[in-house]
Amino acid sequence: MSSPHTVPHYFVPGPSKWPMAAGISMLVTMLGASAWVNSVSWGPVVCLAGIAAMLLVLYFWFGDAIGESESGMYGRNIDLSYRWSMSWFIFSEVMFFAAFFGALFYARAISMPWLSDLDHKFIWPDYAPTWGNGGPAGVTDSFQTMGPFPIPTINTALLLLSGVTLTISHHALREGHRTKTAIWLAATILLGAVFMGFQVYEYIHAYQELNLKMTSGIYGSTFFMLTGFHGFHVTLGAIMLSVILYRVLKGHFTADHHFGFEGAAWYWHFVDVVWLGLYVVVYWL
Structure with missing residues (x-):
């Protein structure tokens, strides 16, 4: 090549x-x-x-x-075109999640205080401006909010660790160690799969034990919207890395020509960063 x-x-x-x-x-x-x-x-x-x-x-x-x-x-020009294209794609994903984080901020910082002022007390006399209380009695079923322990914190550790293993794999590729590249890349994919397994368990727990559903007011809709779309992106990133792993095993890429690997790595690190923001805003605040 x-x-x-x-x-x-x-x-x-x-x-x-x-x-x-x-x-x-x-x-x-x-x-x-x-x-x-x-x-x-x-x-x-x-x-x-x-x-x-x-x-x-x-x-x-x-x-x-x-x-x-x-x-x-x-050649170099095509390589540069792919880098710009991937950069703009990730930027569009940043804006995608920014809209959902903005909806969460609007609901918590603007709508809740507004609905609890004196004028709205005549409309919703039972409403209390507490995030996750489900709204006035009778509007939504009661539910429990999702805390940061233990699964969200475990998932945070898994994604942070996956970022480390992916970086090790990338450095191995740049040094020409193909076997080491494949091993650490496979470890990254495995960590992503475990993350998704824990998220599925978390959803089952939310539905069956916390009665937390998409219909659980603005809390439920924003919770599942943010975590669900993030989970979809983790799945997509794991598929991308799996294709890259297959290509590594087939002998593709060289130490100085491997943007396919780098593009997938950029996407995975973006997913990691989004999760850190989501972990703090959704589970802690």
Whole structure:
């Protein structure tokens, strides 16, 4: 494989069918999802078929990109383009979570004091401005809030440790130690899988023992919205790292040409940072 420093031109791929296929797959997915939420019988089948089609498109599309990279078509300019693209993608994810953290802040710092003022006492005489109290009696079922111990704290340790193992793997790759790279990368994926297992257990505990659900007022909706989307991102990051692990085992990447690894690592570290903010704001405050 050619080094990115020795390819002078900017590679421009030829016409591809994958963008059109991806658009059609997403259209089918959304049509099925809209029918599904409206209880139309064919909705689930069409939605799942669209998702499956989209996964196939991504498999072949990324496969083409990997083939181009491994054949030496990508130079410094392409490498720079990928870095900017991944940077802007992560920035969009930052804004995504910022909106949800903003909703949580608005509910706690603005809405609660406003609903408890003298004017609103005539509307909600039983309302007390305590975060997680479920609102006035009779509006939502009573529930218990989720504390930081023990599972959230264990999950925090798992994600922080996964960031360390991923960094060790990256340094091993830069030093040309492929076996060490694979071992520490596999450890990172395993830590992510354990994290998700604990989160599933936490959700079961919330529903069955705390009566904490999506319908448990603004506390329940923001709790599951933030932790659920973060869990989805952990799952996506683990899938990305699994693909990178497969490529490492196949002999892809060199010490100076491995942005696929770096891009996935950037995403995983972003997920770690989001969790730290979530851990403090959702579980402690």
